[in-house]
Amino acid sequence: MSQKPLPGFRDFYPEQFAERAHIFETWRRVVRRYAFLEYDGPPLEPLELYTQKSGEEIVTQLYNFIDKGERPVAMRPEMTPTFARMVGAKAQTLRKPVRWFSLPQLFRYERTQKGRLREHFQLNVDMVGESDVLADAELLSIAIEIMRDFGLSDQDVRARVSDRRLLNGLLEHLAIPESLWTAVYAVLDKLERQPRELSAEKLAAAGLDSETADVILGFGAMDFATVCARYGDAPVVKPHLDRFADYLAHLEALGVASWIRFDLTIVRGLAYYTGIVFELFDNVGEFRAICGGGRYDNLLKSLGGADLPALGFGMGDVVIGELLRSRGLMRSSGTALEFWIAQSPEQADAPRLALQTAAAMRHAGGIVEYALKSQKLDKQLEAGRKAGASAFVIVDSASATAPWRVRRSGHDDQIFTSLEALCAWASSTNGSQS
Structure with missing residues (x-):
């Protein structure tokens, strides 16, 4: 064919x-x-x-x-x-x-x-x-x-x-x-x-x-x-x-x-x-x-x-x-990936928390992706970079005092202690570098 x-x-x-x-x-x-x-x-x-x-x-x-x-x-x-x-x-x-x-x-x-x-x-x-x-x-x-x-x-x-x-x-x-x-x-x-x-x-x-x-x-x-x-x-x-x-x-x-x-x-x-x-x-x-x-x-x-x-x-x-x-004026209205959710594979409850994080951030309007199979953290981050993510949300454990870390190029890691605060930040920035 x-x-x-x-x-x-x-x-x-x-x-x-x-x-x-x-x-x-x-x-x-x-x-x-x-x-x-x-x-x-x-x-x-x-x-x-x-x-x-x-x-x-x-x-x-x-x-x-x-x-x-x-x-x-x-x-x-x-x-x-x-x-x-x-x-x-x-x-x-x-x-x-x-x-x-x-x-x-x-x-x-x-x-x-x-x-x-x-x-x-x-x-x-x-x-x-x-x-x-x-x-x-x-x-x-x-x-x-x-x-x-x-x-x-x-x-x-x-x-x-x-x-x-x-x-x-x-x-x-x-x-x-x-x-x-x-x-x-x-x-x-x-x-x-x-x-x-x-x-x-x-x-x-x-x-x-x-x-x-x-x-x-x-x-x-x-x-x-x-x-x-x-x-x-x-x-x-x-x-x-x-x-x-x-x-x-x-x-x-x-x-x-x-x-x-x-x-x-x-x-x-x-x-x-x-x-x-x-x-x-x-x-x-x-x-x-x-x-x-x-x-x-x-x-x-x-x-x-x-x-x-x-x-x-x-x-x-x-x-x-x-x-x-x-004329070099053609733009793209494609969906740019904003957030890549990565998880610490050593923590037993991290996968569940990562899915809950992805769902909450999507409800807040974010464009979110994550690895669909278990991988080491560096492999997950590499996959996110190849996908074009502008920010990485690293999920540790629900028992941690600060389970969420946001990593962006040129910025220090941001720490979030609640999912509500993370979603509010994501909604306000939409993955921008500001």
């Missing part, structure tokens, strides 16, 4: 699990500050939940099968359809705006590459029932605050933002037929990743004249001020510029303006997003997008649910883990 997991899947040994726990704890800590509630759904859903949103072509990317009840089902490749289904089922009774988040494990049968596996965990943050642009600013500020809590700065990460409605207004102003917008979006989406000549060829093949194509090719270099100066008087553009200006003002008030870069090439899902969209990238350009999201006001209605405005983002654990490790 192979000793390796399936391609694109991961084993989480304690060291890797501790890193994953650190990512999860940071996600939860930050998102809860914004008053979002955690939810979850089933990892197996009806196949039609995904084909209804993304079309039949998504089936090639799924782990899908016919279950024993003859139902077409799939392992969830994303969380938003489940979220939409759950919100739609109780839309009339939920307090608006709905502010929910989840940390699902997702599955996609696709080619593995750097930053993309066949399974990953993802933070999903979604809001339903609010159309004001302040909700969009609130959403992006959550993603940026998460970066801060990981120890990253605006010198490490940049949020690239755009607005599909603004882009639509610009295309309309340029008299580009709506039937060609999808082709223009596809070129903008790859503008950084393909030669300018190839982008021009694709625009020409779509039917754009060279002058209009040159304007489109210049979108990637235009900041917000330039767009305002050039198109601010156009009736089909101005309302979207005004709304986006409000969005930027909210982001400044929320203290994240230095992280923002206006970028018309951020398009995201063509049939999915309807308004402001964003993606976070490392400034070096070493990794895939750290996270992405935006406004998707039509999704709940399209899935047969309530007609409510909605927005959200997803942030996977693979890319953020790679980024943190590359």
Whole structure:
């Protein structure tokens, strides 16, 4: 039998699990500050939940099968359809705006590459029932605050933002037929990743004249001020510029303006997003997008649910883990051993007292281990050192006047005459060296 997991899947040994726990704890800590509630759904859903949103072509990317009840089902490749289904089922009774988040494990049968596996965990943050642009600013500020809590700065990460409605207004102003917008979006989406000549060829093949194509090719270099100066008087553009200006003002008030870069090439899902969209990238350009999201006001209605405005983002654990490790910022949320209980084997009642000591210290909140077989004292202490204990509690005998000695590196031994006093000390120090 192979000793390796399936391609694109991961084993989480304690060291890797501790890193994953650190990512999860940071996600939860930050998102809860914004008053979002955690939810979850089933990892197996009806196949039609995904084909209804993304079309039949998504089936090639799924782990899908016919279950024993003859139902077409799939392992969830994303969380938003489940979220939409759950919100739609109780839309009339939920307090608006709905502010929910989840940390699902997702599955996609696709080619593995750097930053993309066949399974990953993802933070999903979604809001339903609010159309004001302040909700969009609130959403992006959550993603940026998460970066801060990981120890990253605006010198490490940049949020690239755009607005599909603004882009639509610009295309309309340029008299580009709506039937060609999808082709223009596809070129903008790859503008950084393909030669300018190839982008021009694709625009020409779509039917754009060279002058209009040159304007489109210049979108990637235009900041917000330039767009305002050039198109601010156009009736089909101005309302979207005004709304986006409000969005930027909210982001400044929320203290994240230095992280923002206006970028018309951020398009995201063509049939999915309807308004402001964003993606976070490392400034070096070493990794895939750290996270992405935006406004998707039509999704709940399209899935047969309530007609409510909605927005959200997803942030996977693979890319953020790679980024943190590359910057020396990955921490471990593993359980560090605090106290090792050792006993004097010469005393007949010491083993029982050692177990009572371990139980009491655990009840006091300490992380405690001891040898599970009889050993000489020096062997016990050596085992504790290898286990990484920060303090050793040496138990003598219940008949001794001071049965407990605490030994720590760089400190004189501390003597305790009662188990209550020892537990009080352990609770106050939690094994620290203070």
